[in-house]
Amino acid sequence: MNQTSAPTLILGGGFVGLFTALHLSQQNYPHRIILIEGRDRFTFKPLLYELITDELHTEQVCPRYTDLLAGSNVSFVQDTVKAIDLHQRCVVLESGKDYKVLSRDPCNFQQDGLETVALSRL
Numbered sequence: 001m002n003q004t005s006a007p008t009l010i011l012g013g014g015f016v017g018l019f020t021a022l023h024l025s026q027q028n029y030p031h032r033i034i035l036i037e038g039r040d041r042f043t044f045k046p047l048l049y050e051l052i053t054d055e056l057h058t059e060q061v062c063p064r065y066t067d068l069l070a071g072s073n074v075s076f077v078q079d080t081v082k083a084i085d086l087h088q089r090c091v092v093l094e095s096g097k098d099y100k101v102l103s104r105d106p107c108n109f110q111q112d113g114l115e116t117v118a119l120s121r122l
């Protein structure tokens with residue numbers, strides 16, 4: 001894996017974001033994957049009824065991202081995306097950190113030494 005190349009950002013760790021991140025990781029995707037999600041726990045929504053009726057407990061229905069991603073090469077960042085500025089090619093997070101976006105296509109970007117990413121999902 002080429003960990004020195006620009007990472008791929010996935011914004012939002014719902015079903016789509018989380019499973020995309022895990023799938024890429026399992027496919028030996030050659031770039032670092034960063035999943036940015038506002039919450040610390042994934043919610044398996046089809047099981048919410050079982051949670052409120054006490055048939056299942058929180059850890060089963062709402063596991064922590066850090067547990068779900070353990071052993072994968074996905075880095076989890078708990079933060080809220082404040083803005084995606086396509087004109088400036090920048091993803092701005094609530095914490096103040098921002099990522100420069102070189103391309104929305106993960107297969108088509110160039111490295112230039114900045115903190116740069118390919119944005120895989122908008």
Ligand SMILES: Cc1cc2nc3c(=O)[nH]c(=O)nc-3n(C[C@H](O)[C@H](O)[C@H](O)COP(=O)(O)OP(=O)(O)OC[C@H]3O[C@@H](n4cnc5c(N)ncnc54)[C@H](O)[C@@H]3O)c2cc1C
Nearest residue numbers: 012013014015016017036037038039045046048079080081
């Ligand atoms: C009670 C319930 C039961 C359901 N049952 C089924 C079912 O049985 N089968 C089925 O196919 N579908 C079911 N669905 C629908 C299914 O849950 C949705 O289709 C699915 O969650 C959509 O996935 P998603 O990744 O697009 O969005 P979401 O799952 O909504 O994920 C979006 C993620 O992005 C994060 N996020 C949002 N904004 C920001 C931000 N600014 N910065 C950082 N993070 C952010 C959110 O915290 C969230 O984790 C159910 C839904 C509900 C509510």
